Amino acid sequence: MKSELYDKLGAKQGVNKIAHHFYVNFLKDDLLRPFFENIDLKQQERKMNAFLTYAFGGNSLYTGKTLRRAHTSLVEDQGLSALHFDAMIACMTMTLKEEGTSEDLIKEVIAILEYQRNNILGT
Numbered sequence: 001m002k003s004e005l006y007d008k009l010g011a012k013q014g015v016n017k018i019a020h021h022f023y024v025n026f027l028k029d030d031l032l033r034p035f036f037e038n039i040d041l042k043q044q045e046r047k048m049n050a051f052l053t054y055a056f057g058g059n060s061l062y063t064g065k066t067l068r069r070a071h072t073s074l075v076e077d078q079g080l081s082a083l084h085f086d087a088m089i090a091c092m093t094m095t096l097k098e099e100g101t102s103e104d105l106i107k108e109v110i111a112i113l114e115y116q117r118n119n120i121l122g123t
Ligand code: HEM
Pocket: 031, 032, 035, 036, 039, 044, 047, 048, 051, 063, 064, 065, 066, 067, 070, 071, 074, 080, 084, 085, 088, 089, 113, 114, 116, 120
């Protein structure tokens, strides 16, 4: 169950740590970083944290933009594609490995993010 996933990842403290570490890692990636050049990074980190908290079952309310709407202009104007989505998934996998998360939990997290693939890419 989703709420169990949130707890297994260490609840608020654990998920905040994962969200921060993820964001540090994706900014190091040459393929991903250019998309964030004109973005308020502090705010982006907060938004990602809010979404992950919601997606992992820690909060039943998500008040951010839908992921479709948040990424439409990136797809249409900046060429956001499956290549970038794959890099984001690889980045989350690496982040969780560095955090010492078990393989089973990593699979659960990646399945949740994969569920958003078509939504984010508009495919
Ligand atoms: C697992 C995949 C992804 C998730 C869960 C995710 C999540 C989010 C969230 C929650 C937001 C903020 C929405 C809001 O404004 O309320 C956002 C915005 C954004 N995302 Fe993603 N994202 C993903 C993939 C990507 C990829 C692959 C890229 C580019 C390489 C990307 C680039 C951006 C950028 C640049 C923004 C800021 C848009 C703006 O403020 O105009 N995202 N994303």
